[in-house]
Amino acid sequence: MAQTLVLYVDIDYSSPYALSAYAALEAKGLSYTLEALDLRARQNTTPQFGRVSLTSRVPTLVDDEFSLSESSAIAEYLEDVYGAPQYPRVLPAQPRPRARARQIQAWLRSDLAALRAERPTTVIYANKNPQPLSASARAAADKLLAAAESLIDERGGPLFGEWCVADVDLAVMLARLSANGDTVPVQILKYVETQFQHPAVQSWWARAKQAMA
Amino acid sequence: MAQTLVLYVDIDYSSPYALSAYAALEAKGLSYTLEALDLRARQNTTPQFGRVSLTSRVPTLVDDEFSLSESSAIAEYLEDVYGAPQYPRVLPAQPRPRARARQIQAWLRSDLAALRAERPTTVIYANKNPQPLSASARAAADKLLAAAESLIDERGGPLFGEWCVADVDLAVMLARLSANGDTVPVQILKYVETQFQHPAVQSWWARAKQAMA
Ligand SMILES: [Ca+2]
Ligand SMILES: [Ca+2]
Ligand SMILES: [Ca+2]
Ligand SMILES: [Ca+2]
Incomplete structure (x- = not known):
């Protein structure tokens, strides 16, 4: 059913x-x-x-x-x-990568508030925010980028070998910076681009753009 | 090991x-x-x-x-x-109660910010906050109490028949109100009292009180 x-x-x-x-x-x-x-x-x-x-x-x-x-x-x-x-x-099979995916999901939902406020997801598919990040949002961005760089490989592939839902969550959080034009390492850009190819992400942004039209 | x-x-x-x-x-x-x-x-x-x-x-x-x-x-x-x-x-065995426990955990970590700010956990084991709740904290408290009342039974037993870690999370969130002296339904008081009997909760508050001394 x-x-x-x-x-x-x-x-x-x-x-x-x-x-x-x-x-x-x-x-x-x-x-x-x-x-x-x-x-x-x-x-x-x-x-x-x-x-x-x-x-x-x-x-x-x-x-x-x-x-x-x-x-x-x-x-x-x-x-x-x-x-x-x-x-x-939609989550890794093995306990340790699955745990790390859950950590990333929980972390992105409970931290980095200043970054989320100053770079809403609308910067990804609609208007950019030209204002520089405040000190607290900058600190959140630096923390995010440091964690992401330690997790991401050079090819921009999924975090744990196979795609999981934490890849969507992390790519969207990083795109608040990269899509807005805030400087990010090339490795991060590659990861966001690659993860944004996922058909569900593509069809979601298409819906978002249509909703704004 | x-x-x-x-x-x-x-x-x-x-x-x-x-x-x-x-x-x-x-x-x-x-x-x-x-x-x-x-x-x-x-x-x-x-x-x-x-x-x-x-x-x-x-x-x-x-x-x-x-x-x-x-x-x-x-x-x-x-x-x-x-x-x-x-x-x-530490989580329910069956998919639906387990899902509900996860929902409660995720919700309590990502919502009700005004309540958490005005009723920090220190009101539970140390100084109370005599200030009335602001409108936004009051709205958060009402939302919390409505959800809790729909989940809790009259005996104050665990949410899902057997104890799980979401019982600790929910009882602590409710105790921000009940321990502070804010009015809560008797059913909520009973639940907090019962869940606070858990040895881990008891030993944690003992550590918290000692840390303040
Ligand atoms: Ca059915
Ligand atoms: Ca935590
Ligand atoms: Ca080992
Ligand atoms: Ca959610």
Whole structure:
């Protein structure tokens, strides 16, 4: 009954967490319905969506009578219920790389706030921000770049040999800098370019651009 | 070689995320060393700790030559590597309750910022904050209480039948209100009291009080 899957996202397609859940679901090759909510019109706080989501957040996945918010929890759930080998993996198979992927996902969701504020995802597919980074955003950018350089190889391939959903999360965070024209090492540029080739990332930005038009 | 496990936490024992990782490690019954870093003296930014942690954050778990930050990733790693039935579970066994536990963990780490700022964990074991909540912290508190009430039963037992690490995370977030004297439903009080009986939570607050003395 894969037809019962619904993914709720934001109507602007600007949430990197909605993109992350979308990429995980696309990677699984499951059939599903995409529902876009207008968060500025508070469509996530209606009683109808309140019955769906415990926390009124997007992304939210509905699988039959079960609904689940938080993008990292959604990827884990898909991995548990629609697992390998029948479905492609969205997290590494081995415990240590899987742990590192989870660390990256959790870190990018709970740190680097100044960078996220000064370089929203709209700089990736729409207007750039010409303002230099503040000192705290600069510190966040330096921390991000140092961690990324220690994780990324020269070819820009996936972090753990095979693609995983943390590649989308890390590439989007790095693109807040690279797509905006902020200076980043060439190795980082290569990684972002390579990871942005993923069909789910491409189709998501196409939706985002269309939503702005 | 369980003796090679090291958990790095903050010297104030005030980080709810350090407590979460500590509770997971204690629940596993593994032998380990606890290392407390003085974050105000920037002991997490030394080259020595930089080699240990990719992101200079606590908690960080070191298991032999592998080190891992982010409390939720640490709990998952312990579950993968020191799994049931040899070791007690720290996450629910079944996919849907496990997914809900992960949702709660991710949500509490990425939302409710105003509540976390106005009710730091020090209100739990040290000075209360007599200031009323601001409008945004009040909205966060109401959202937290509504979600908690829909998850919690009348006896204050664990969320998913058996204890899991999300019980620690949720109880600590709720205790920012209940321990401070902010009004909460009796069902919430009961849950916090019951979950705070966990030996890891008790021993952590004892360390926190000692650190303040
Ligand atoms: Ca069903
Ligand atoms: Ca999310
Ligand atoms: Ca070893
Ligand atoms: Ca953490």
